[in-house]
Amino acid sequence: MFPVTTFLISVGAVSAITVFLAILMVVADATIANYGEVTITINDDKKLNVRGGKPLLGTLMGEGIFIPSACGGRGSCGLCKVQVLEGAGQYLPTELPWISEEERAQNVRLSCQLKCKNDLSIKIPEELFNVKQYVTRVASIRDLTHDIKEVTLELADPPEMEFKAGQFVQIMTPEYELTDEPVYRAYSVATAPKDTKKISLEIRLVPNGICTTYVHNYLREGDEVIMNGPYGEFFLRNSPRDIICIAGGSGNAPIMSILLDMAEKKISRKTRYFFGARSVRDLFLVEELRALEKELPDFQYIPALSAPLPEDSWQGETGLITDIVAKHLPGGENVEAYLCGSPGMIDACVKVLTEKGVPEELIFYDKFA
Amino acid sequence: MNGPLFPLAVFFAAIFTSNILLTNFLGMCSFLSVSREIKTSAGLGTAVTFVMATTTVLNWLVYHYILLPLELDYLRFIVFIVVIAAFVQLVEMVIERVSEGLYAALGIFLPLITVNCAILGVSLFMVIRDYDLLSSFTFGLGSGLGWFLAIMAMAGIRQKLAKARVPKGLEGAGITLIITGMMALAFMGFSGMINIG
The missing domain is CATH 2.40.30.10 (Translation factors)
Structure with a gap:
């Protein structure tokens, strides 16, 4: 015999408890977690009235203001920094790994972690409005x-x-x-x-x-x-210096854009582009880059393979990208560098470049977070 | 073994002789991942203590006043989990609203421990061992403090360990598990002193 009452009681009891707790959560969300409308003042000028309680990054995005962020608000890239002049309250443990002493003194916060719980006054670089x-x-x-x-x-x-x-x-x-x-x-x-x-x-x-x-x-x-x-702040600076570009994998993209732009604007600075890959099957847009070698007066594309396959019959540079850069760069006093790739590659290359005498403030890079 | 001092015995036993982490190996995931720094370990330990002490009481009430009368004690797993999850979320909302300092120190850890097995484990042990309300509370509080003690000890050791030469293959979780095993062995010295069922 199927015990119908047992069935009804157990289902009923579990449902009742769950429904009770769910109602409790809904009520709590509408009361305890309801921060009403808050005002965000941007650069002492623009005022936004928004619904409170959500992280600043998403709230600003909803108002059409986009703070750069690579991880999408998980607190793992540390890019979405915003100076909060008033109303921020104390730092959260999730922000601290990304905030330096100087930034702390200026009240710089991670906008994906900071929730808008009261009126805020913040400062954003003007170009972000673009x-x-x-x-x-x-x-x-x-x-x-x-x-x-x-x-x-x-x-x-x-x-x-x-x-x-x-x-x-x-x-x-x-x-x-x-x-x-x-x-x-x-x-x-x-x-x-x-x-x-x-x-x-x-x-x-x-x-x-x-x-x-x-x-x-x-x-x-x-x-x-x-x-x-x-x-982003990763773009070609105006100067007479020689240019070194180093990239790996899809780090090619911004360098490609810079090179095409140089060809367009007829910039004739001496330029060397080192591209690190494992084997020939990881190289791409080689023809386009060779065409740029002809178009630009003093440009050379130097792909370096770390592990070429036997069937590649590779004639070019072989070895770690850092060694190849060191080999081709006699001295770095008159050089500025543009790097894009994995954090490991960039850190290693920055080390080699500074050893060669490239001024640290003239090494620009875009790290994959 | 059911005298007026029994709740007190349960309290100390839960900290030392039957430490939830070192004798039952419950709550290992957050123990392994958050024990890198003493400060964060203390925050997490406090959160665990608070949640354990309060949820054992809540679950005791739910068990004895809802589940037992309806003969639904076999549903305790699912009901306990739901009660713990809802309670922790509610506490997080309240803390975030009322105290900024407390939120930064404690509230931020609460979501991490909603599904911590040690917290469910304490509620289940309370049922198996048939504690009364007061003993359940002291058991929850003691287990939380025991967990706090274990993670603080581990964080202290790991801060020293940063300067030690650990074999490559044992770095991270490997060496932490070995140390946990040694700590468990040390805690076995307390065993047999108090029997709490």
């Missing part, structure tokens, strides 16, 4: 290597974006298998700023990466992509 959200459409996707894809986006609304060569944009991954909320990730623009209507990104597949998996396995031509930008 950052906009764009609706774009995928014009094409092609394989550059076995794990890097080039994604070309056509801007729809607004139809044009002004940016400097070397800057990056953030693209939004919608909810799908790997994420239950939209996530933003940063990618450098690989095309020249001359083309304001169409940009390309180079995206390497990271195993289980939320955005890269989406781009590699789900994104199709014609799809809509939401992006915001441009961001």
